[in-house]
Amino acid sequence: MKQYDVIIIGAGQAGSPLARKMAKAGKKVAIIEKRLVGGTCVNDGCTPTKTWVASARAAYLAGRCNNLGVQVDGYSIDMAQIKKRKDDIVMHSRSGNQKSLEDDPNIDLLFGEASFSGHKVVVVNLNDGASAEITAEMIFINVGLQTVIPDIEGLNSIDYLTSTSILELETVPQHILVIGGNYIGLEFGQMFRRFGSQITLLERGPRIMSHEDEDVSHEVHNFLEEEGIAVFSNTEATKFEKDAHGRIQATLNISGRTEQMEVSHVLVAAGRKPQTKALNLQASGIEVDDKGFIKVDNKLQTNIPGIYALGDVNGGPAFTHIAYNDFTVVWRNLLMNEDLTTEDRPVPYCMFTDPQLGRVGITEEEAKKQGINYRVAALKMKSVARAVEVGEVRGLMKAIVNADTKEILGVAILAEEGGEIMSVLQMAMQGGITYDRIRYCVFAHPTYSESLNNLFMTLDDK
Numbered sequence: 001m002k003q004y005d006v007i008i009i010g011a012g013q014a015g016s017p018l019a020r021k022m023a024k025a026g027k028k029v030a031i032i033e034k035r036l037v038g039g040t041c042v043n044d045g046c047t048p049t050k051t052w053v054a055s056a057r058a059a060y061l062a063g064r065c066n067n068l069g070v071q072v073d074g075y076s077i078d079m080a081q082i083k084k085r086k087d088d089i090v091m092h093s094r095s096g097n098q099k100s101l102e103d104d105p106n107i108d109l110l111f112g113e114a115s116f117s118g119h120k121v122v123v124v125n126l127n128d129g130a131s132a133e134i135t136a137e138m139i140f141i142n143v144g145l146q147t148v149i150p151d152i153e154g155l156n157s158i159d160y161l162t163s164t165s166i167l168e169l170e171t172v173p174q175h176i177l178v179i180g181g182n183y184i185g186l187e188f189g190q191m192f193r194r195f196g197s198q199i200t201l202l203e204r205g206p207r208i209m210s211h212e213d214e215d216v217s218h219e220v221h222n223f224l225e226e227e228g229i230a231v232f233s234n235t236e237a238t239k240f241e242k243d244a245h246g247r248i249q250a251t252l253n254i255s256g257r258t259e260q261m262e263v264s265h266v267l268v269a270a271g272r273k274p275q276t277k278a279l280n281l282q283a284s285g286i287e288v289d290d291k292g293f294i295k296v297d298n299k300l301q302t303n304i305p306g307i308y309a310l311g312d313v314n315g316g317p318a319f320t321h322i323a324y325n326d327f328t329v330v331w332r333n334l335l336m337n338e339d340l341t342t343e344d345r346p347v348p349y350c351m352f353t354d355p356q357l358g359r360v361g362i363t364e365e366e367a368k369k370q371g372i373n374y375r376v377a378a379l380k381m382k383s384v385a386r387a388v389e390v391g392e393v394r395g396l397m398k399a400i401v402n403a404d405t406k407e408i409l410g411v412a413i414l415a416e417e418g419g420e421i422m423s424v425l426q427m428a429m430q431g432g433i434t435y436d437r438i439r440y441c442v443f444a445h446p447t448y449s450e451s452l453n454n455l456f457m458t459l460d461d462k
């Protein structure tokens, strides 16, 4: 059995940078990847989807630039080219990442599936058919999530799409039924609508984006419908059948009413679950919760000293920047003798619909539940000079502030560059800059950030 200093399972958003840092510190590292270096983010997640969102936005602009006085005589979608551009960008990122691991003399990159066979012993079923047993005192599990496939009659008999397989399409589907009304469903739903598909989107809860405030979710619902997407909440698909012509017949339960619908494709976007079953964690005594997420403490260590779980698999917020932050926490603690925890770290995120939703901190609903003496500053984008000038007036800005201390507690920016505007406020929140100072801060005119003056002017306390 080969002994390493460090074993990393999964070359995702935490595993790959950690391997490089550990190797730089002189440790002998084995990193095991069953599929593709870079994990979900690079290969099936952020990079490919945001590349396609950009193509979809170009199509959207081509379709409406007449309003700006620019005449375009029709446009068409070249899905094969859109896919090729995405594949090139993904490949560039993946291969750079892979090369940096392969070129490091202290790192062994093993392509295969890892599982535990004993206390701190890992078996790797290598992709070439061989297997290897390895051990290390320090083990980091970074295996990420996989798509949840809901138990719906007939779903397995149709060639349904997931967020991974949809990225292989080279033609634009005629009609996609999207199951799930949150990040994946909304991003893909809007982008394929802009590519020319008919989209029907089902959300089983009472509204899409159920974790957001109702006004924010309502605004998104409205602009999706405005673009021609049919959004059904309180709705589930109950049965799928393929007819003799290869068309999919879907049976839907819409608020208790049964309806039939014919579609060409079904995209499953109903959530993601941890890839822990195959790891045989019990062989090393590692505890998981009832959903299969690995339990960790605030320094990301499991119940077994020396074994850590990083990124999506530990059940924290499932974002690339959080997986990356997990890496920085363990690296700085273990190699730089710092004493960092994951407690109280900010969790910003951005949903890349267009307009984007940039979010950080608490929602109004959460402020209410926590009994905080809060106030809400809100501004529609149609009142923002920059938005009017560029013709992007859909959306709103909303900030939850503490009425006593004037601290900003949470922000939702639904705007063309909502993620960037939110980040300006995140910096203010982290730096303790209260809203009354931002109200009179001098920002360049006419930027989106300048509108933060007006956002906080709506709180008329001074």
Ligand SMILES: Cc1cc2nc3c(=O)[nH]c(=O)nc-3n(C[C@H](O)[C@H](O)[C@H](O)COP(=O)(O)OP(=O)(O)OC[C@H]3O[C@@H](n4cnc5c(N)ncnc54)[C@H](O)[C@@H]3O)c2cc1C
Pocket (backbone or CB within 6 Å): 009, 010, 011, 012, 013, 014, 015, 032, 033, 034, 035, 036, 037, 038, 039, 040, 041, 042, 044, 045, 046, 049, 050, 112, 113, 114, 115, 142, 143, 144, 145, 163, 184, 275, 278, 279, 310, 311, 312, 313, 318, 319, 320, 321, 323, 352
């Ligand atoms: C469609 C989509 C779009 C997204 N867009 C965004 C976005 O815009 N912004 C954002 O912040 N987040 C986004 N995410 C989420 C983001 O991709 C994840 O949060 C992030 O990739 C998590 O990183 P990770 O390192 O925890 O896991 P992953 O990146 O999933 O990496 C885990 C790796 O482990 C490997 N692995 C699993 N099991 C084993 C095993 N037994 N042996 C060996 N290797 C194994 C996997 O093959 C994978 O490569 C998106 C996700 C999806 C699906």
Ligand SMILES: NC(=O)c1ccc[n+]([C@@H]2O[C@H](COP(=O)([O-])OP(=O)(O)OC[C@H]3O[C@@H](n4cnc5c(N)ncnc54)[C@H](O)[C@@H]3O)[C@@H](O)[C@H]2O)c1
Pocket (backbone or CB within 6 Å): 150, 179, 180, 181, 182, 183, 184, 185, 187, 202, 203, 204, 205, 208, 209, 210, 235, 236, 237, 269, 270, 271, 272, 317, 318, 319, 349, 350, 351, 352
């Ligand atoms: N921009 C981003 O940061 C980004 C983009 C994509 C994905 N992600 C990450 O990926 C993860 C997964 O995203 P997701 O959208 O698949 O999952 P999700 O869990 O965020 O949302 C799934 C939605 O589907 C609904 N649903 C579940 N079962 C259903 C059913 N049978 N019929 C109808 N609706 C059903 C749920 O009520 C929920 O609204 C997220 O947690 C997110 O962190 C992030």
